[in-house]
Amino acid sequence: MNEMTTLSYQQHAYSAAAQKSLSRKPALFINGEWVASSHGELIDVEDPSSGKVVSQIVDASVADTDRAVAAARAAFDDGRWSGLPPIAREKIMLRLADLIEAHAEEFAELEAIDNGKPKTMAGAIDVPGAVSHIRYMAGFAAKVGGETTPPYTLPAGAFFTYTVKEPVGVCAQIVPWNFPLLMACLKVGPALAAGCTIILKPAEQTSLTALRLADLIAEAGIPAGVVNVITGYGHVSGDRLVKHPDVDKVAFTGSTEIGKLINKNATDTLKHVTLELGGKSPVVVMPDVDVAEAAPGAAGAIFFNSGQVCVAGSRLYAHRSVFDQVVEGIANTASFWAPRPSLDPAAHMGPLVSQEQFDRVMGYIEAGKRDGASVAMGGDAPSADGYYVNPTMLVNVNPQMSVVREEIFGPVVVAQRFDDLDEVVKEANNTQFGLAASVWTKDASTLHKLASRIKAGTVWANCHAMIDVALPFGGYKESGVGREQGRAGIEAYLETKSVIMKL
Ligand code: NAI
Ligand code: MG
Secondary structure, three states, rough: HHHHHHOOOOOOOOOHHHHHOOOOOOOOEOOOOOEEEOOOEEEEEEEEOEEEEEEEEEEHHHHHHHHHHHHHHHHHOOOOOOOOOHHHHHHHHHHHHHHHHOOOOHHHHHHHHHHHHHHHHHHHHHHHHHHHHHHHHHHOOOOOOOOOOOOOOOOOOHHEEEEEEOOOOEEEEOOOOOOOHHHHHHHHHHHHHHHOOOEEEEEOOOOOHHHHHHHHHHHHHOOOOOOOEOOOHHHHHHHHHHHHOOOEEEEOOOOOHHHHHHHOOOOOOOOOEEEOOOOOOOEEEEOOOOHHHHHHHHHHHHHHHHHHOOOOOOEEEOOOOOOOHHHHHHHHHHHOOEOOOOOOOOEEEOOOOOOHHHHHHHHHHHHHHHHOOHHHHHOOOOOOOOOOOOOOEEEEEOOOOHHOOOOOOOOOOEEEEEEOOHHHHHHHHHOOOEEEEEEOOOOOHHHHHHHOOOOOEEEEEOOOOOOOOOOOOOOOOOOOOOOOHHHHHHHEEEEEEEEEOOO
């Protein structure tokens, strides 16, 4: 504990490159140009490590949003992108990936200042991940196509039948604040490879890297209007995108609550919808594990990115025979995960993204205590400017408590015991969500049983949150609709057309 109270919460100095981004004139990227908003409304940008306002961005109006959609529509309809030879699209996308990579240091710092995540983490995870999404999807530009499918009821010799894949069209891509650049590239990559045009709307809390990305999109040679970046609040510009008749698809990552609203709002214009939503992912620790490996693994599953991860391992189920050891092993990681300012090279965990998120997470911890949970680790926040919350573990919890049922989106894990496989499968599935799970065991048979019985889009074994762009990612139940990444990821940006020719 002493070690934690002597930490410094003073944010470190910004580099010249970061200061340049912070002092850029607030503008929207529409039709290849930086333009002012129709109304002069701005949104403050905070550094969560200090709580200070460090920049401002535009709050795009409905008129601004319409302008961005019109640009994307025109760019789609004249085929300036989809009409290029696929090799040209692939080359430009690879150039974009190279440019992001060349600015890795700058992106990592901007993300750390904007979101609060440690710069070291942004540099190790977010930026290389963003590059991989663009690079991997670039390869699909030339490699997805239809089939010459023989007919079934029609006479084969009298008809020639085939399918073609075509881009869905104008795509609205609405991303959250927890992995801003990574989520932007995860969305932009497949849409570009498919030949779509885009209006990207980053989260109002974290738009800096998306704006910098727009510079590189232009530099890479992506034609004007193909990718437009508008910043602003979800209920204004986001809502307009979702309802706009000229938008063909909405891809959203964020809360389940807003995901449901978007699904409803997209109905009148029957848009294609991809939703990556919340989770309450279980971490199941079987009795045969090496606790020295599993306990830090379970700690990382929840404390990475301050628990602001859709796949955060927020419900721990440890077998009764190892429960106490696992809880102790996690508690022992407290000083490793103690929150520090995002530019501190020693930081493994930063502050939460905002005052709103801080209040929400502290509110859940208080609710858990009121409901009778005991604090086995943390449970409090250091007194500091900025939105720091200490890594927290609650025990003596039950399945009715809000801390067990709801997505907290902070560094808070609830730990429960179990006795047998059927019991833990039932509890793991006792949730509205179905995004991910991890199971920790050396026994291959147990592993396969759990992998098949847990209802989740991704199941990890002896690791957690290992994401690979080649593997489809998405949720069961209320964790989402559709898949991103892998071949499924590009298919979500394609229409299939059947051509039936009478010879
Ligand atoms: P949110 O779901 O409201 O925001 C995500 C994105 O959606 C942002 O770009 C926002 O501007 C946009 N948006 C908001 N309302 C919209 C609307 N009516 N139409 C179109 N776009 C809209 O998430 P928020 O409010 O920042 O966080 C609240 C909670 O959501 C968090 O505490 C966390 O539990 C959850 N969350 C989950 C994420 C995940 O990856 N699973 C990511 C972010 C938040
Ligand atoms: Mg919201």
